[in-house]
Amino acid sequence: MTPPYGLKGRAAIVTGATRGIGLAVARALTEAGARVCVTARNAQEVERTAAALGGSGLPGDVSDPAHLHALTDLCVAEFGRLDIVVNNAATNRPYGPLMTVDPLDWRTAFTVNVEAPLRLTQHAWRAWMRDHGGAVVNICTEGADHVGPNTGTYGTTKSALLHLTRQLAGELAPKVRVNSVSPGLIRTEMARFVWQHAEQQITDTMPLGRIGDPEDIARAVAWLASDAAQWVTGADLVVDGGTRVRAAQSARGSAVQAALRSRTPGDLP
Numbered sequence: 040m041t042p043p044y045g046l047k048g049r050a051a052i053v054t055g056a057t058r059g060i061g062l063a064v065a066r067a068l069t070e071a072g073a074r075v076c077v078t079a080r081n082a083q084e085v086e087r088t089a090a091a092l093g094g095s096g097l098p099g100d101v102s103d104p105a106h107l108h109a110l111t112d113l114c115v116a117e118f119g120r121l122d123i124v125v126n127n128a129a130t131n132r133p134y135g136p137l138m139t140v141d142p143l144d145w146r147t148a149f150t151v152n153v154e155a156p157l158r159l160t161q162h163a164w165r166a167w168m169r170d171h172g173g174a175v176v177n178i179c180t181e182g183a184d185h186v187g188p189n190t191g192t193y194g195t196t197k198s199a200l201l202h203l204t205r206q207l208a209g210e211l212a213p214k215v216r217v218n219s220v221s222p223g224l225i226r227t228e229m230a231r232f233v234w235q236h237a238e239q240q241i242t243d244t245m246p247l248g249r250i251g252d253p254e255d256i257a258r259a260v261a262w263l264a265s266d267a268a269q270w271v272t273g274a275d276l277v278v279d280g281g282t283r284v285r286a287a288q289s290a291r292g293s294a295v296q297a298a299l300r301s302r303t304p305g306d307l308p
């Protein structure tokens with residue numbers, strides 16, 4: 040019997056897969072037996088990652104509709120199928136109070152964080168999943184549940200992605216399962232400006248005693264993509280080290296929000 044977490048014979052696309060959470064997801068899917076097609080903007084990094092995973096890759100920006108189409112075609116051409124899509128690439132800009140945000144930057148954030156996951160799911164549906172089934176996992180954020188300093192655009196896009204996840208789950212069942220994983224603070228480049236200078240203070244507020252590693256998220260994604268989650272769709276799996284339940288321990292405030300408040304956009308990578 041194939042182990043329930045096994046993905047042998049499956050093919051997957053992971054966006055934003057050259058570092059951080061996306062790279063850990065691409066590795067986890069590969070280790071579970073899937074062949075993986077990766078994308079990101081930096082061509083050298085895409086080539087290096089695809090080679091390291093023994094998979095395939097296509098450099099490009101997920102905000103470019105033609106890139107998402109070409110990525111889908113590449114996966115089906117190389118692997119003969121497309122069973123799993125992980126919409127992971129995202130932007131956390133523009134950063135700052137909403138009254139200072141340029142609406143054109145706001146639109147770009149929605150293009151990358153919401154429109155691209157929809158477009159890639161549409162391509163996957165038409166190319167393979169409508170006839171053969173599949174699983175889509177969208178990477179949202181624990182922060183979509185509440186408001187926070189300077190993160191209004193990001194949080195609004197991720198709330199929209201959460202809703203998109205549920206809507207697609209309803210529309211694409213029973214062929215395709217659509218779920219999301221909502222990470223808490225993870226040790227990656229995107230979040231470096233939050234954790235780098237405040238890790239101990241943040242750790243002190245975390246019920247599970249540390250900030251997250253990309254692999255914490257990758258394990259959740261691999262499970263949702265696998266047959267072990269065959270009766271799960273429209274779900275959001277929060278993987279946050281207990282961030283949402285820290286208020287039960289009264290000494291624990293929000294060091295993450297303090298860091299978000301005290302850093303400026305110039306601190307971003």
Ligand SMILES: NC(=O)c1ccc[n+]([C@@H]2O[C@H](COP(=O)([O-])OP(=O)(O)OC[C@H]3O[C@@H](n4cnc5c(N)ncnc54)[C@H](OP(=O)(O)O)[C@@H]3O)[C@@H](O)[C@H]2O)c1
Nearest residue numbers: 055057059060079080081100101129224225227228229230
């Ligand atoms: N880190 C956290 O604490 C945290 C918390 C909650 C949610 N998340 C979510 O987790 C996901 C991954 O974040 P991360 O922290 O792993 O970020 P990261 O370390 O900055 O990695 C981002 C990846 O996405 C690629 N990328 C960025 N913009 C892209 C674009 N427009 N088109 C194609 N590829 C793009 C990057 O490569 P290139 O730069 O070469 O394109 C890179 O491979 C995001 O959806 C993020 O919102 C992260």
